Amino acid sequence: MTLQADLMVLLPELVLALGAMALLLIGAIGGEKTAPAISFGAIALFVMAGAEAIWAVPSHASAFHGAFVADDFARFAKILILVGAALCILLADEFFAPIAMARFELPVLIVLATLGMLLMVSAGSFIALYMGLELQSLALYVLASFNRDHLRSTEAGLKYFVLGALSSGMMLYGISMIYGFTGSVEFSAVAHVVAQSGVGIGLIFGLVFLISGLAFKVSAVPFHMWTPDVYEGAPTPITAYFATAAKVAAMGLFLRAILIPFPHALEQWRQVIIAISVLSMALGAIAALGQKNIKRLMAYSSIGHMGYALLGLAAGTALGVRGVLIYMAIYVFTNLGVFACIQAMRRGGKPVEAISDLAGLARTNPKLGLVFSMLFLSLAGLPPLAGFFAKFYVFLAAIQAGLIWPAILGVLASAIGLVYYLRLVKIMYFDEPAPALDGDMAMGSRAILVVSGAVALLFIFAASPVITAADVAAKALLP
Secondary structure (H helix, E strand, O other): HHHHHHHHHOHHHHHHHHHHHHHHHHHHHOOOHHHHHHHHHHHHHHHHHHHHHHHHOOOOEEOOOOOOOOOOOHHHHHHHHHHHHHHHHHHHHHHHHHOOOOHHHHHHHHHHHHHHHHHHHOOOOOHHHHHHHHHHHHHHHHOOOOOOOHHHHHHHHHHHHHHHHHHHEEEEEEHHHHHHHOOEEHHHHHHHHHHOOOOOOHHHHHHHHHHHHHHHHHOOOOOOHHHHHHHHHOOHHHHHHOOOHHHHHHHOOOOHHHHHOOOHHHHHHHHHHHHHHHHHHHHHHHHHHHEEEEHHHHHHHHHHHHHHHHHHHHHHHHHHHHHHHHHHHHHHHHHHHHHHHHHHEEEOEEEEEEEEHHOOHHHHHHHHHHHHHHHHHHHHHOOOOHHHHHHHHHHHHHHHOHHHHHHHHHHHHHHHHHHHHHHHHHHHHHHHOOOOOOOOOOOHHHHHHHHHHHHHHHHHHHHHHHHHHHHHHHHOOOO
16 A cells, blocks of 8 residues: 555544644643643544544555554444543543643643554554554553642552553563464464464463453453552543543454454453453452442442453454444443533532532432432443443343353342442432532533433433444454
8 A cells, every 4th residue: 555545544543643743832832821722622633533534534444564454343443432532621621620720731641642542443463552552551641640739649640650561561571472473463464373373372371461461451350450549549530531432442452452363262362351351340349339439439330341341352253342332332421421420529619529428419419419320320230221231232242152151140240230339329319418519510511411311311212323333343343
């Protein structure tokens, strides 16, 4: 392919890269007063990148000798990532406005992290995979500790950096072993070698190290240690970004980096994926029961939800990929709504995060209490809310792939998780009311709550387009 054709494949990424540099220059020259304009510019960049991913980038194309791939799977993941990133910038503007902390670097860092995420889900080789992953991670390390005057935020950034460096080293070691035993870093070439030569013990070791590094990025057990501290310590909109866009990118990378190079090693890697999936579902359900901080509870909830999504990957089929994509789409919108509600938990202008602060919310703020409850019940997977369909399609794929016992354990973990979600609803509706939260909520948060509530409540009536799009995306990855 010509250089021009290669660049067309990477058009959304080029828009974000050039746009981030332009926004950084504007901020450096104009100072902090440019922060609102830079936030608006970042959202505009996400809209442009999304439009180009849908209409301008050719389907089933690759660039730079297959290092980057543009297909329907990448397009689906990119749209979810861009939507999550744009809405998190809206939340960030509203979060930092009351404390006069409108730093222009925040949207620039989110744009750069999002650029890395788009490269991740389009990776066609292990070198491209690592390049996108590190571009995302370096920006996320800074974002986690963005509130540098806050001790917990600084601690969160340091823990994420140290453990992230460890996971990157493990992943690089796995990639080097895969290269050593196959002679290539290209996904398609690795798949060809594995099909011809089989799976040796060295390649299995490489696979285990690769999966370990990827599991860290999705905060799956036993690589979840950073998640509660980072979720609690990072500013709420940054936590929302970690829980939505970053999770979609990591899960998209997980799917592509396992299913494309190693379809002929299914029985070898499936056992590892099943183990971390079941452990994540169990830990997410049980550890959340004793939490008193709402953001730490959401951290354990996210660990559990990644376990459910990994069950779809363990199926190793197009139906499983479809289940994961539907799961992640619903998960993104539901979590954006939950974190918009958490951001609205302010008393006297100061954020509060204790679960006890939700006591009697349904009486002091009925609308917020209703949306909060509906989103929690959707995360729990109760029908007819959207979360039920997310789990349904994942369990269906697992059962059809013969993974009966993992699916049963997933249902049991979901039943245990229902306890702490119902406990939150009980606190909001039946406990003696705590002092009322501040009633004001910015327009952006209100819009996010409306969209999230509509997705949770009305998905049953509009599921067909999402399921069709996920099916097309899954078949692009596994024809």
